[in-house]
Amino acid sequence: MATATATANAWIRSRERLWAEWLAAMQMQPRHLRIAQAQHYIEQYRALAGDLATARRLLPHSATTAALESLYASAHASIDRSSRHSLSALQTLFRTRIPAAIGALRATILWIALLFVLATGAGVWLITQYPDLIGLVASGAMIDKVEHGQLWTEDLFNVAPSSVISVRILSNNIAVSIFAFCTGVFFGLGAFYITALNGLMLGALFAYTHQHGLDGELLKFVLAHGPVELSVMCIAAAAGTALGESLIRPDAPTRLESFQRAARRTGPVLIACALLLIVCGFIEGFISPNPNITMSVRAVIGFGYWGLMLLFLRGGLHPAAAAKV
Amino acid sequence: MESEQLKIAGLTGVELTLAIAGPGNRSYAFVIDWHVRVLLAAAWLLFFWWLMKVLGLLFGDHGWKSLFALVAVWPALLIYFLYHPVLELAMQGRTPGKRMAGVRLVTRNGGLPGAGAILTRNVFRLLDSMPFFYLVGLTTCMISAQRLRIGDMAAGTVLVLDTTQSVRSLARMPALVARTGLDAGLIELVNELLERWTFLSLERRDALARALLARTNPALSSQVLADVGDADLQQRLRALL
Numbered sequence: 001m002a003t004a005t006a007t008a009n010a011w012i013r014s015r016e017r018l019w020a021e022w023l024a025a026m027q028m029q030p031r032h033l034r035i036a037q038a039q040h041y042i043e044q045y046r047a048l049a050g051d052l053a054t055a056r057r058l059l060p061h062s063a064t065t066a067a068l069e070s071l072y073a074s075a076h077a078s079i080d081r082s083s084r085h086s087l088s089a090l091q092t093l094f095r096t097r098i099p100a101a102i103g104a105l106r107a108t109i110l111w112i113a114l115l116f117v118l119a120t121g122a123g124v125w126l127i128t129q130y131p132d133l134i135g136l137v138a139s140g141a142m143i144d145k146v147e148h149g150q151l152w153t154e155d156l157f158n159v160a161p162s163s164v165i166s167v168r169i170l171s172n173n174i175a176v177s178i179f180a181f182c183t184g185v186f187f188g189l190g191a192f193y194i195t196a197l198n199g200l201m202l203g204a205l206f207a208y209t210h211q212h213g214l215d216g217e218l219l220k221f222v223l224a225h226g227p228v229e230l231s232v233m234c235i236a237a238a239a240g241t242a243l244g245e246s247l248i249r250p251d252a253p254t255r256l257e258s259f260q261r262a263a264r265r266t267g268p269v270l271i272a273c274a275l276l277l278i279v280c281g282f283i284e285g286f287i288s289p290n291p292n293i294t295m296s297v298r299a300v301i302g303f304g305y306w307g308l309m310l311l312f313l314r315g316g317l318h319p320a321a322a323a324k325v
Numbered sequence: 326m327e328s329e330q331l332k333i334a335g336l337t338g339v340e341l342t343l344a345i346a347g348p349g350n351r352s353y354a355f356v357i358d359w360h361v362r363v364l365l366a367a368a369w370l371l372f373f374w375w376l377m378k379v380l381g382l383l384f385g386d387h388g389w390k391s392l393f394a395l396v397a398v399w400p401a402l403l404i405y406f407l408y409h410p411v412l413e414l415a416m417q418g419r420t421p422g423k424r425m426a427g428v429r430l431v432t433r434n435g436g437l438p439g440a441g442a443i444l445t446r447n448v449f450r451l452l453d454s455m456p457f458f459y460l461v462g463l464t465t466c467m468i469s470a471q472r473l474r475i476g477d478m479a480a481g482t483v484l485v486l487d488t489t490q491s492v493r494s495l496a497r498m499p500a501l502v503a504r505t506g507l508d509a510g511l512i513e514l515v516n517e518l519l520e521r522w523t524f525l526s527l528e529r530r531d532a533l534a535r536a537l538l539a540r541t542n543p544a545l546s547s548q549v550l551a552d553v554g555d556a557d558l559q560q561r562l563r564a565l566l
Contacts, residue, residue: 005508012509016499023496049337063513067495069342070488073435076333076341077417080436089440161391167399175451182452185475243479256478263479267445 008058015051022048026074045075097268099315101239104265108238108245112195116234119196123203131211137204146212153221153289162285170281173229177236177273181266184240185259187248191240198233223298225284227306232273232280235313239266239273276309331471331483333435341435344486346428348466351474351484355459358422362408366401373397410447414440419487429487442480449476501566507541515541515562527555534558541565 022044033041052072055065102109127134134143142152176194183190209215246262247255287293287301311317333341346354373396377383382392412420417437418430430446432438438446453462453474462474471483494516501512518525518533525533535550538561553561 005510008510009502009508012499012502014499016503019495019499023492026492046337049335049339053339059509062510063491063494063517064498064509066488067492067498071492071495072335072339073341073343074489074492076335076435077431077437079336080432080434082439161388161394163391164394167394171402178448178451182449182475185452185479259478260481263445264441264481267441267448270448271444 004058011054011058012064018047018051022071026071041075042079045072045079048072048075093268093271094317095315098272098313101266101269102235102272102313105235105238105242105269108241109235112191112234112238112241113231115192116195116199116230119199120203120206123200123205124207125203126200127204127207127211131208134204134208137201138208143208146209146214149212149214151209151214151217151221153218154291162289164285165289166281166285169284170278173232173277173281174274177232177277178270180233180237181240181243181270181273184237184243185247186244188241188244191237191244194240195234195237198230202230220295220298221288223295224287224293224301224305225280227302228276228309229280229284231306231309232276235269236273239269242266272313276312279305329470329472331433331435331485333433335435343431343435343483344488345472346426346484346486347472348463350426350428350486351466351472352459352463354420354422354426354428356422357425358408358420361421362405365408366405369404370397370401409450410443413438413443413447418482423484424487427487427490428484430482431485433481433483438480438482442482446476446480446482449474449479452476505565507565511537511540512566515565519559519562519566522559531555531558534562537562538565 025041025044048068048071052065052068055062055068059065123137138146145152145154176198180191180194183194206215206218209218243259243262243266246258250258252258252261283301283305287298308317329345329347331343331345333343335341373393374383377389377393377397382389409420413430416424423429430438430443432442450462453459453465453476455461459474462476465478466472466474469478473483477483494513498509498512501507502509505512507515515537518530518537522530535553535558538550538558539545550558
């Protein structure tokens with residue numbers, strides 16, 4: 001016992017200079033080190049691992065061992081980190097990761113789009129057959145307006161400035177997309193629910209406005225922003241479905257790892273969705289409620305932006321990448 | 326109770342052990358952060374309200390609502406919603422609340438989480454915060470093996486106890502061992518007793534001090550030390566170091 005204590009004491013005394021040096025080194029941010037300094041840092045990390053192993057043997061459950069554990073964890077975290085090349089990471093994201101993620105989701109996106117179309121059809125049928133059910137999808141104020149021959153969107157310009165409307169709309173749309181993505185975690189059911197609900201509402205509103213001769217006005221309102229907005233919602237829901245699928249049919253040894261992989265794979269899709277929805281929000285705030293913009297201009301904007309979206313999601317807006325591949 | 330641990334194979338072959346933070350630490354950190362971000366957002370909002378009032382722009386005719394929304398409301402919302410991702414990235418897995426609660430964010434390999442992981446983790450807050458008071462997040466945190474909320478599961482991150490404060494003792498230990506000739510375990514005990522001196526009851530700390538002093542010098546019998554007062558005992562312990 002006495003020998004072990006003496007050995008431990010002798011060992012601790014011998015580490016005075018080294019531990020002081022390590023403590024000073026750990027204060028520095030490793031990303032600010034030169035190559036020689038970084039190599040020295042890694043050498044220190046190795047030596048630290050050796051000391052930790054010795055401390056665990058000689059001084060188990062001691063504060064010295066705990067301090068070495070902490071120092072080792074801190075050095076490990078500094079070394080085990082991704083490189084910080086923000087610009088190249090962004091380029092890779094837009095050129096490679098988003099198109100790859102969209103490519104992998106292509107079939108799911110088509111299925112989700114089909115679900116959306118079917119739900120829209122169901123909404124049309126439901127309100128055509130049972131007009132009273134419109135109360136389930138539209139507020140009393142909206143119904144009141146339509147019955148008086150006006151669309152609820154007509155006053156948008158007077159209620160708040162376009163900039164305010166835009167930001168409110170884009171943040172709401174981004175929240176809905178994130179929600180469609182996240183609720184995919186419930187084995188995809190959440191994403192299905194959000195898609196079907198939105199489709200049902202759209203169909204129901206079109207059927208209801210048709211009964212009052214306002215469907216053309218509603219189409220005019222949604223034409224400029226609708227194609228991209230609805231597509232983005234389907235894409236976000238497809239990404240959410242992929243999360244759910246990763247839990248139903250794991251492609252890794254554990255469901256947790258499979259879920260994590262799916263989240264890493266589909267995460268870039270959500271960034272693309274958010275960017276697309278920002279522009280959509282501005283179109284919906286500035287162009288859609290403006291009565292002076294004609295239907296044909298709206299169609300050009302709506303389908304032109306939709307085409308740009310396709311190009312963006314396929315990485316076509318980054319020709320340099322295509323050339324490299 | 327010993328905390329749960331995350332064991333990681335170190336890059337050198339020596340295993341890395343990190344203590345996992347439980348729901349209590351997590352909630353404590355969140356509550357602090359929530360107050361900080363609410364106060365920051367409110368301060369921003371009030372400052373611009375005051376500024377626009379001083380400049381005579383408030384309630385004017387020329388789109389004051391639009392201006393107020395753009396310079397005050399939306400930035401305040403951005404502060405509120407981007408507080409976690411921005412600070413977790415800038416402060417290497419920490420936020421002011423996490424720092425105060427003594428926790429930090431690491432990857433499942435013990436490394437620093439990157440931007441992608443932090444964004445993913447924060448996107449899932451929407452789900453974790455449902456239906457109210459982070460019920461989903463807290464429930465998954467309580468039932469999952471590594472105390473993870475859904476955001477952590479998706480991002481591959483773990484909240485661990487931050488023990489960086491303890492490393493400071495390392496610098497003094499070799500010198501203390503050399504100077505006092507006492508063994509390291511005893512020095513740690515003396516140190517700890519002195520640190521906790523004011524938190525312990527008089528009888529308890531005096532008893533511990535007498536026991537430690539007797540161990541450092543066998544000539545000091547407990548009978549001799551029985552007459553030594555509280556302040557003197559503390560003084561003698563300090564003198565040891």
